[in-house]
Amino acid sequence: MPRRSERTPTFRALAGVVVPPLSAMADIRLHHAERVPQTGAFVLAPNHMSEIDPIVVGAALWKAGRAPRFLAKESLFGVPGLGAIMRATGQVPVDRTGITRDADPMAAARALAEQERSIIIYPEGTLTRDPDLWPMRGKTGAxxxxxxxxxxxxPVAHWGAQRLMPRYGRGIRPFPRKRIDVLFGEPVDLDAYRGGPLDQATLLRATDEVMRAITDLLVELRGEPAPAERWDPSKRGQSETGRFDG
Incomplete structure (x- = not known):
């Protein structure tokens, strides 16, 4: 089991507030939760379809035995009440350019790793632009x-959160109760990229492997093939603003 310090009283209190109402609205079914490391640091890389995804993924990781932490928009830390909770639970602030107010966000994330804690980073950086909600081209931060x-x-894929809150939606649709499936994958083998220079080409190749793993998990959940080519907003004149793009 993870170190007791990870599941702090603040985290437990927050889970007590968030998990019961979420469970009332959605049946969150975990698949292969045993693949979640129960000790040590790791990056959890999910697909991203809805603004409610962080709550769903955070609850799933909590149910799997670990405490969720995110790279989160710095502006959220200024919201009364919410900011205090985010600081108390060790969330990492980044602004829209990917720079924290006080330090490099990657240094802050590495500090969490040194403390043997998990961190959730969305490789897509923002909600997928794919019209059928498949994972789009990834960014290199994760x-x-x-x-x-x-x-x-x-890697982890989930399916069903978009029924609870549609992409770009602001309202929750609690009735009828939704089913959300969360499938955890095996760690992506990045050994070929370790120890060498982390230039952009290398990071993009490694990121493509992660996005392929997430897509394969989503194929398993949806029971249908993914598009032959991953959606690339830069080739379609779409904005790519989002949480953190590395």
């Missing part, structure tokens, strides 16, 4: 974190 901190990166 892989760079994993390689620089020498920690595993665990």
């Amino acid at each position: 892989v760079r974190m994993a390689l620089q901190a020498s920690v595993p990166i665990v």
Whole structure:
């Protein structure tokens, strides 16, 4: 089991507030939760379809035995009440350019790794632009974190959260109760990229492996094939603003 200090009283109190109402609205079913490391640091890399995803993924990771931490928009830390909770639970602030107010976000994330804690980073950086909600082209932040901190990166896919809150939606649709499946994958083998220079080409190749792993998990959940080509917003004139792009 993880060190007791990870599941702090603040985390337990927060889980007591968040998990019961979420469970009332959604039946969250974990698949292969045993793949979640129960000790040590790791990066959890999920797909991203809805604004409610962080709550769903955070609850799933909590149910799997670990405490969730995110790279989160710095502006959220200024919200009364919410900011205090985020600081107390060790969330990592980044602004829209990927720079924290006080330090490099990657250094802050590595500090969490040194404390043997998990961190959730969305490789897509923002909600997928794919019209059928398949994972789109990834950014390099999650892989760079994993390689620089020498920690595993665990892919995870979920399906069903978009029924609870549609993409770009602001309202929750609690009735009828939704089913959300969360499938954890085996850590992505990044050994070929460790120990060498982390130039952009290397990071992009490693990121593509992570996105392929996430997509394969989602194929398993959806029971249908993914598109032959991953959606690339830069080739379609779409904005890519989001949480953290590395």
